[in-house]
Amino acid sequence: MSAPADKASGKLWDGALDAQQAFGDLDGHRPALLAVHDAIDDGTAYRAELSVRVDQPVLSDDPILRHDLHLPDSWWQELVGTLEKVAAVNTDRVAVRQQYMDRAIPQFVGIPAPAGTCWTTAHSDVHCANLTASPLRLLDWEGWGRAPEGFDxxxxxxxxxxxxxxxxxxRTVFPILGSPAGLAGEATVCAQLLQTVARGDNLVLEDRLRDWSEDLRRR
Known part of the structure; x- marks a missing residue:
């Protein structure tokens, strides 16, 4: 990574290092961070991170899954258990801010931001381009932090x-989806991705996201 020296800090800059301190290798489901090297040259800060090598391919080359998954029940159970361990970790890192929810959920989903939100710790970027099959590993920990329950x-x-x-x-393995407790997390993710659609990204998801937003409004 590189950044102007006076801006080389914060959530994304320290994400992998903070994750190593908080989670370690997460029972083998997170590639351990082995070393960090920092340098500054001509006003630019550089950080090199060395992690355990992951030999297994990710489930998808694209975050948007374009083929069906054929994974055993045990894999799904491991994923649920891993995300439960992540959720239980205490941290002051923030992945989603209430101010964003208050602004984006009404704008993009069409409902008020849910009140009484329960906050847990989230990886915050769980998709098939960050997951491997056997063994299960969850990659890319730069943005983890507090988020509405069920966000991952x-x-x-x-x-x-x-x-x-x-x-x-x-939806089957994560029963929080569709429940009152999961409404804030679902609405936040739906708003985030509809916002990317408004910017011209993830357009292939637009119709499905709008269907999801209609379901959230009915709830």
Missing amino acids: AAMLYAYTLLQPGAAARV
Whole structure:
């Protein structure tokens, strides 16, 4: 990574290092960070990170899943257990801010930001381009932090929307989706991705995201 020396700090800059201190290798499901080297040259800061090598391919080359998943029940159970361990970790890092929810959910989903939100710790970028099959590993920890309960499950669901079978499996193994407790997390993820659509990204998801937003409004 590189950044102007006076800006070489913050959530993304320190994400992997903070994750190593908070989670270690997460029972083998997170590539351990082995070393960090920092340098400054001509006003630019550089950080090199050395992690355990991951030999297994990720489940998808794209965050948006474009093929069905054929994974055993044990894999899904491991994923649920891993995200539960992440959620239980205390941190002052923030992945999603209430101010964003208050602004974006009404704008992009069409409902007020849910009140009484329960906050847990989230990886915050769970999708099939950050997951491996056997063994299960969850990659890219730069943005982890506090988020509405169920945020990680909602993120994985959003990126599987083009594959009804995979999307249905996500909803089955994460029963918080569709529940009152999961409304804030779902609405936040839906708003985030509809915002990217408004910017011209993730356009193939637009119709499915709008269907999801209609469901959230009915709830």
